[in-house]
Amino acid sequence: MDNARRRRQRGWRWRSNPLRRRTDILEAWIVLAVWTVIALGGALVGLATAHAADDSFALLRRERHSVPAVLAESTSGAIPTGEGPASGQVRAKVRWSASDGAIRTGRAMVDSGRSAGSKVVIWMNSKGQLTEEPPAKGAAAAEACLLGIGAALAFAGLTFAAGRVARWRLDQRRYEQWSREWDTVEPQWGRKGT
Numbered sequence: 001m002d003n004a005r006r007r008r009q010r011g012w013r014w015r016s017n018p019l020r021r022r023t024d025i026l027e028a029w030i031v032l033a034v035w036t037v038i039a040l041g042g043a044l045v046g047l048a049t050a051h052a053a054d055d056s057f058a059l060l061r062r063e064r065h066s067v068p069a070v071l072a073e074s075t076s077g078a079i080p081t082g083e084g085p086a087s088g089q090v091r092a093k094v095r096w097s098a099s100d101g102a103i104r105t106g107r108a109m110v111d112s113g114r115s116a117g118s119k120v121v122i123w124m125n126s127k128g129q130l131t132e133e134p135p136a137k138g139a140a141a142a143e144a145c146l147l148g149i150g151a152a153l154a155f156a157g158l159t160f161a162a163g164r165v166a167r168w169r170l171d172q173r174r175y176e177q178w179s180r181e182w183d184t185v186e187p188q189w190g191r192k193g194t
Contacts, residue, residue: 023170030170034163041159042152050148057140064134069096069122072105075114088112094122106130 072093089109098104108122108130125131135143 021174023174027167027170030163030166034159038156038159042156045155046148046152049151050144053144053147054140057135057144060134061137061140063126064123064131066121066133067096067124069094069108069120071095071110071114071116071118071120074116075110075112094120096122098128 072095075090075092088111090112091107092110092114093105094108094110095103095105108120109132110120110122114120123131123133134140
């Protein structure tokens with residue numbers, strides 16, 4: 001009996017009822033539309049965002065390559081910067097051979113506690129500029145997944161908020177209608193009491 005009552009209460013806006021107003025039907029359609037857009041649109045936005053992020057990380061992995069280098073200064077007294085993929089890294093001066101054979105120097109992220117002359121690996125982009133190591137495939141996939149979930153949740157939140165605003169506006173219209181009807185009926189009630 002309790003389940004039958006709940007089912008009747010849930011779908012009351014869809015059934016024929018003399019007390020049902022046009023705004024009740026409109027509200028039911030708004031709720032249905034909002035949840036459909038959240039389910040389908042959220043999934044599409046999340047998948048599109050995750051795919052775009054994964055493509056971006058794959059592009060970084062293709063464009064960047066590792067180059068052997070030598071530390072030009074000691075990093076034993078340096079304080080880690082908190083930058084880069086590992087928190088124990090510092091920015092230090094390194095020396096490497098470019099593809100044309102010229103010796104180049106620059107500052108790159110390396111592990112702290114290393115002495116000058118130590119061999120390190122640095123990362124370069126396709127233009128030959130120093131850059132950070134690209135994210136590994138597993139880390140990139142996890143980050144793409146989190147970005148997709150975040151985008152889907154943001155889309156769902158915006159859609160839900162838009163639905164709530166539409167329903168709030170319907171409530172405002174109902175209050176205005178009730179106020180007008182009360183202004184019409186209330187004087188008649190006042191006369192009956194005297």
